[in-house]
Amino acid sequence: MRLIFQAAIDAFSERGFERATMDEIAAKANVAKGTIYYHFKSKEDLFVFLVEEGTELLRETVLSKVQSQTTATAKLTTVIHEQLQFFQDYKDFCIIILREAFGEEKRQQDFRRMLVQYVTSIQHIIEEGVETGEFHTDQAEPVAWSVFGAISITALHHLFANDHFNLVSLSPHLEKVLITGLHTP
Amino acid sequence: MRLIFQAAIDAFSERGFERATMDEIAAKANVAKGTIYYHFKSKEDLFVFLVEEGTELLRETVLSKVQSQTTATAKLTTVIHEQLQFFQDYKDFCIIILREAFGEEKRQQDFRRMLVQYVTSIQHIIEEGVETGEFHTDQAEPVAWSVFGAISITALHHLFANDHFNLVSLSPHLEKVLITGLHTP
Amino acid sequence: MRLIFQAAIDAFSERGFERATMDEIAAKANVAKGTIYYHFKSKEDLFVFLVEEGTELLRETVLSKVQSQTTATAKLTTVIHEQLQFFQDYKDFCIIILREAFGEEKRQQDFRRMLVQYVTSIQHIIEEGVETGEFHTDQAEPVAWSVFGAISITALHHLFANDHFNLVSLSPHLEKVLITGLHTP
Amino acid sequence: MRLIFQAAIDAFSERGFERATMDEIAAKANVAKGTIYYHFKSKEDLFVFLVEEGTELLRETVLSKVQSQTTATAKLTTVIHEQLQFFQDYKDFCIIILREAFGEEKRQQDFRRMLVQYVTSIQHIIEEGVETGEFHTDQAEPVAWSVFGAISITALHHLFANDHFNLVSLSPHLEKVLITGLHTP
DNA sequence: AATGAATGAGTCTTCATTCAT
DNA sequence: AATGAATGAAGACTCATTCAT
Known part of the structure; x- marks a missing residue:
């Protein structure tokens, strides 16, 4: 959760909301993509x-x-x-x-x-x-x-x-x- | 050309670079999508x-x-x-x-x-x-x-x-x- | 995966690399186009x-x-x-x-x-x-x-x-x- | 005409029928694209x-x-x-x-x-x-x-x-x- | 004869989201 | 809780062809 949070900040700031991808965030956070959707609706x-x-x-x-x-x-x-x-x-x-x-x-x-x-x-x-x-x-x-x-x-x-x-x-x-x-x- | 230009300003300012689409710009400018690409590389x-x-x-x-x-x-x-x-x-x-x-x-x-x-x-x-x-x-x-x-x-x-x-x-x-x-x- | 593989051989041999389309291969393989891209980069x-x-x-x-x-x-x-x-x-x-x-x-x-x-x-x-x-x-x-x-x-x-x-x-x-x-x- | 012919051989052999473009041929032949269509149907x-x-x-x-x-x-x-x-x-x-x-x-x-x-x-x-x-x-x-x-x-x-x-x-x-x-x- | 701007159908590719496990 | 394979809608871009001049 904290990992996802940090990974998201990273990704969004590096590339903006549009260009940042969920795959990218998942990779940075070292979790599966599905896991993000378990914690956040979208x-x-x-x-x-x-x-x-x-x-x-x-x-x-x-x-x-x-x-x-x-x-x-x-x-x-x-x-x-x-x-x-x-x-x-x-x-x-x-x-x-x-x-x-x-x-x-x-x-x-x-x-x-x-x-x-x-x-x-x-x-x-x-x-x-x-x-x-x-x-x-x-x-x-x-x-x-x-x-x-x-x-x-x-x-x-x-x-x-x-x-x-x-x-x-x-x-x-x-x-x-x-x-x-x-x-x- | 001026039409495309104006349409692009419109679209980009309304929705930002990422969200604005070439289809949208073409429609606003009343030209075919290909026409934009005739004038601009990308x-x-x-x-x-x-x-x-x-x-x-x-x-x-x-x-x-x-x-x-x-x-x-x-x-x-x-x-x-x-x-x-x-x-x-x-x-x-x-x-x-x-x-x-x-x-x-x-x-x-x-x-x-x-x-x-x-x-x-x-x-x-x-x-x-x-x-x-x-x-x-x-x-x-x-x-x-x-x-x-x-x-x-x-x-x-x-x-x-x-x-x-x-x-x-x-x-x-x-x-x-x-x-x-x-x-x- | 085997389905995609076979479909691709089919399509490429029938129509060559250029003319074969990913849509065609996807249809032949009975998978969504995205699925091909999940397995192959391009x-x-x-x-x-x-x-x-x-x-x-x-x-x-x-x-x-x-x-x-x-x-x-x-x-x-x-x-x-x-x-x-x-x-x-x-x-x-x-x-x-x-x-x-x-x-x-x-x-x-x-x-x-x-x-x-x-x-x-x-x-x-x-x-x-x-x-x-x-x-x-x-x-x-x-x-x-x-x-x-x-x-x-x-x-x-x-x-x-x-x-x-x-x-x-x-x-x-x-x-x-x-x-x-x-x-x- | 001879120019177009030669340019076409060039382009088609370099890149194959599909990848060669009419623009490319026109450029190689130093004629406008329309000119090719004046001489050849397609x-x-x-x-x-x-x-x-x-x-x-x-x-x-x-x-x-x-x-x-x-x-x-x-x-x-x-x-x-x-x-x-x-x-x-x-x-x-x-x-x-x-x-x-x-x-x-x-x-x-x-x-x-x-x-x-x-x-x-x-x-x-x-x-x-x-x-x-x-x-x-x-x-x-x-x-x-x-x-x-x-x-x-x-x-x-x-x-x-x-x-x-x-x-x-x-x-x-x-x-x-x-x-x-x-x-x- | 020749031009080149304009077209739009057709393609590859991306990616948020879902869902069976 | 967590996973990751599968999806398909959406978007950038290409290019043969047309047509008014």
Whole structure:
């Protein structure tokens, strides 16, 4: 079961949902193909399960660290840092996120809903910052997506451009852009 | 040819490279399947051609407007505005960009190379701003990707969340995050 | 598996490698098309496997009978007789042999290599006969191919000219030409 | 027209009737595909025309030389020599002969009929030899096919085994086998 | 006479899913 | 619980042939 799970992450991230085959996953997991169907109703089912677990883990991992921070600024800094760390640890999963989150398929809509949950948490941090006077914006939603998009795409680019890049080292530069702003004070 | 081109954009953006079928594209274009193969060597070939044209158009559209600006700040503002406008005009293509830009397939690598060209142009603007003293950062590359990622993902989210959303209205909020910074002055 | 094998021999000999279709073979074998692909990687793979088995069988069948003969003359007579018998028993396969043995495709080269093995065995018999003084020639290779060619083409012609022709009855006439010679003593 | 003819021989011998494409032939002939259809009704038509011309040429070439010989032995020797020479000169065509002469397709039957004409001429020589007392056999037909088969297959083997082999040098060895016989006198 | 863009029927191949064991 | 042989629907691609120019 854990073997199948891991094999699926592997296969889906390496080749995407469509190109990954059940044979491939079975081989990676060292089980017979039928065994996968014993545990999961379908390929889609396996994929959705896996994505659910993944986004859940992302949310928990990042937000648990956030809670111990007091200021909104510190919280947002933590989000940047922890999301980078997560992408580093689960490179494969991070690829899946951006590859399969946009589209009209039911599965993609479900997936987007999970993502929205996560980004909404970021949005709450920003709204909190606005209330405390730390941040300044009147539209927290696009800002939250910008934060998420900036972190994700930057991470993804560096992962593909440079196999063993240390994503966390990007942290200060992302803080610079997203929190301080590019403008010279 | 133009019919095939348009049909392909349609199909690929609606269902992604894998799920879109040549039959589907042929039907949308109102030509026989063989006709597509008369003009393009393969599904992949058609896709690559289409993506090349698209990124080329994105680069030209955005950068032509940028050139008339004098300050780096004005240029970056223009990038944000024009890229949003482009995503609005070519919604379908913008979906393709993020869906198919990351992966190990040759096609995806080619695509990434084109994207890098575009983002490098953004990077140059930022470097220019650092030289003129407008901007402050010592790592223009991740910053450029952050800018691109923030715009793209935010645009994509709003396109899927709200069919007829006016993307350009996001412009000021993205400028706020990316240029001014979230922090209250 | 045996069903597929037999169906393939049938189809390939009836219509040749190119014209025979996997649908046809599947239908003849009474299995789903996918089943063939479960056992063989491709049409080519199936064909090569089948040809390998066939030439192997030809060699074994003919040469096992040859071994019990003592003189080279008796051995060559046996080759003629047994090869005719084999062509009679495996008419379909004998058609394949001459149809697909010459050409530049990899498959045809592989096939030729197998054929060469068989003909080399004939060549050894001739060389043996030369040593014992029974035969007289200084170039055993073309002689061996002549023997093989004479038997094969003659058999093939009679098979096509006359559906139920008894090939083995050709034996004495082939011996006459190939061993005794046409010339009146 | 001559260009198309030559291109077709090229293509058909290189890749066989099925694999050779009209596009390929058109390209080799440096004409548009439509032009071929202006001159020939179909691919089959082109092929049949070409094979007819070829066997016709083979028969004429070989038999014209034969006529000037007086004894049956000399005639048969000439057949061997001239057919080898023909195969040397028209290597490509000789490949086609054996590849496409056996099968149930109408075209293959037509083709076989042409071949039968040629081999019948050989048969007549043998019958003549029997009458003059030069040869000894009571079944001229299989003998004639043996002669044809021995020459053809031996030639074909040497053509594929050795690109620039001089086929005519095989002449004495084939005479040895087919006329004198292998047996030591 | 010659062209070459367009066609669509026909093939190979893949792969998620099922089911008897 | 687990297996893996069998399935067949679906999809990419090929290519002989046509026809308007």
